[in-house]
Amino acid sequence: MTQAQATPARATRAQASRPRNAARRAELVAVASRLFRERGYHGVGMRAIAEAADIQAASLYHHFASKEELLLESIYVVDRDLVVDQLPILEGEGTYRERLERLVRGHVGHIGANRDAWWVAGRELRALSPGKLDEVQVYRRRYQHGLGDFLAAGTAAGEFACEDPRLSALAVLDMINGPNEWWEPGGRLAIDELATRYAALALRLVGGDPEGTAPGPGQARKRRSSAR
Amino acid sequence: MTQAQATPARATRAQASRPRNAARRAELVAVASRLFRERGYHGVGMRAIAEAADIQAASLYHHFASKEELLLESIYVVDRDLVVDQLPILEGEGTYRERLERLVRGHVGHIGANRDAWWVAGRELRALSPGKLDEVQVYRRRYQHGLGDFLAAGTAAGEFACEDPRLSALAVLDMINGPNEWWEPGGRLAIDELATRYAALALRLVGGDPEGTAPGPGQARKRRSSAR
DNA sequence: GTCTATATTACGATAGAC
DNA sequence: GTCTATCGTAATATAGAC
Numbered sequence: 001m002t003q004a005q006a007t008p009a010r011a012t013r014a015q016a017s018r019p020r021n022a023a024r025r026a027e028l029v030a031v032a033s034r035l036f037r038e039r040g041y042h043g044v045g046m047r048a049i050a051e052a053a054d055i056q057a058a059s060l061y062h063h064f065a066s067k068e069e070l071l072l073e074s075i076y077v078v079d080r081d082l083v084v085d086q087l088p089i090l091e092g093e094g095t096y097r098e099r100l101e102r103l104v105r106g107h108v109g110h111i112g113a114n115r116d117a118w119w120v121a122g123r124e125l126r127a128l129s130p131g132k133l134d135e136v137q138v139y140r141r142r143y144q145h146g147l148g149d150f151l152a153a154g155t156a157a158g159e160f161a162c163e164d165p166r167l168s169a170l171a172v173l174d175m176i177n178g179p180n181e182w183w184e185p186g187g188r189l190a191i192d193e194l195a196t197r198y199a200a201l202a203l204r205l206v207g208g209d210p211e212g213t214a215p216g217p218g219q220a221r222k223r224r225s226s227a228r
Numbered sequence: 229m230t231q232a233q234a235t236p237a238r239a240t241r242a243q244a245s246r247p248r249n250a251a252r253r254a255e256l257v258a259v260a261s262r263l264f265r266e267r268g269y270h271g272v273g274m275r276a277i278a279e280a281a282d283i284q285a286a287s288l289y290h291h292f293a294s295k296e297e298l299l300l301e302s303i304y305v306v307d308r309d310l311v312v313d314q315l316p317i318l319e320g321e322g323t324y325r326e327r328l329e330r331l332v333r334g335h336v337g338h339i340g341a342n343r344d345a346w347w348v349a350g351r352e353l354r355a356l357s358p359g360k361l362d363e364v365q366v367y368r369r370r371y372q373h374g375l376g377d378f379l380a381a382g383t384a385a386g387e388f389a390c391e392d393p394r395l396s397a398l399a400v401l402d403m404i405n406g407p408n409e410w411w412e413p414g415g416r417l418a419i420d421e422l423a424t425r426y427a428a429l430a431l432r433l434v435g436g437d438p439e440g441t442a443p444g445p446g447q448a449r450k451r452r453s454s455a456r
Numbered sequence: 457g458t459c460t461a462t463a464t465t466a467c468g469a470t471a472g473a474c
Numbered sequence: 475g476t477c478t479a480t481c482g483t484a485a486t487a488t489a490g491a492c
């Protein structure tokens with residue numbers, strides 16, 4: 001639920017540490033994510049990460065080959081989940097509208113539940129070496145193209161009205177990634193509430209909400225009273 | 229146009245350098261912005277900035293008191309323009325729909341014309357000290373609230389259909405800030421083309437495009453052929 | 457698996473000559 | 475306005491004991 005990796009679940013045996021202690025790694029990644037978020041990747045030293053984890057800097061090198069490996073693990077918490085958990089929603093059950101709503105709610109909810117990792121994934125990509133950067137971007141493109149194909153299919157089916165589904169996918173992603181920049185717990189909207197409302201707005205954006213439109217120019221509106 | 233500040237325009241006289249040479253400052257800020265964008269604020273040293281500007285590191289301190297001052301100037305190129313040039317569009321002439329389209333086109337166009345500064349303004353805020361950070365956020369909130377009030381007025385006038393104008397303002401800003409993350413020259417869409425299309429999509433998002441909606445569920449579409 | 461100690465390099469910033 | 479030289483600090487990473 002938080003940003004721990006899935007633990008392999010074997011090795012509940014004795015013998016202690018054969019798979020290089022994945023749980024400990026995940027703990028340390030979570031600590032590093034938090035600091036990367038607060039001060040930026042280059043703004044945090046290995047000494048600071050170690051201090052926050054209550055060990056010495058040198059001990060980190062027992063678990064990770066480099067500082068960059070800590071960064072890569074942080075980022076994968078986000079991009080792996082999007083492709084593994086979110087993308088299949090689009091192939092699942094329900095109308096196109098229902099599936100899009102479910103995707104957006106899950107996406108925004110994931111931001112709220114993994115704030116440190118999202119912040120890092122959104123801002124520190126360039127700190128990766130070219131090879132590792134490519135690996136991450138493969139995931140991103142898969143998510144983006146999956147959504148584009150889905151919007152094209154939904155338009156062909158008459159549920160959406162996207163003239164350029166590829167561009168609409170970018171616009172939707174731009175919008176639903178936005179809360180990563182500004183949402184924080186304790187604000188006006190809880191993350192579930194925000195997720196639901198953004199899902200409705202995304203539906204409008206792709207032309208899938210026949211009720212969310214004002215009448216023609218110059219007429220009075222016939223919808224409900226202006227909230228706020 | 230580019231990310232140079234407005235030059236004071238006095239001192240075309242003799243005497244050379246009384247107003248601390250604003251043009252030279254702007255040059256150096258542009259160089260710094262480019263490097264901050266490429267490698268991140270903490271990933272770039274004063275020596276690297278100096279080398280790119282073809283002077284020595286110590287010489288930078290003749291123009292700027294600190295590295296942070298270079299960062300602040302980079303960020304202001306964006307936030308000052310938004311409030312000074314963009315916000316007045318909403319108070320200008322035309323229908324609400326026309327004004328929103330103009331704002332979005334100008335906003336996306338500004339991203340395309342000031343890529344380095346936008347990148348830095350979007351990602352390196354946290355590197356500012358708390359006092360300077362507050363100054364920048366005053367600009368940001370003014371832009372955001374200005375758009376929210378405008379959407380509320382446009383809804384009351386019957387041109388938009390925003391149930392929660394404050395949230396719609398965030399959604400629109402999230403969307404139109406998005407190209408800062410992915411647009412680059414030479415891609416599928418020129419920045420003007422992108423700006424026009426995002427303006428149309430923003431209109432949908434606020435319920436201001438009566439033609440951009442698919443019919444009810446289960447029916448065949450009656451709009452133009454599915455592009456691609 | 458964590459420690460102490462350290463090698464090496466780079467950092468932001470300053471002093472003072474020209 | 476730019477230079478050379480340098481101060482003091484902190485960076486990533488390694489060696490080797492326990």
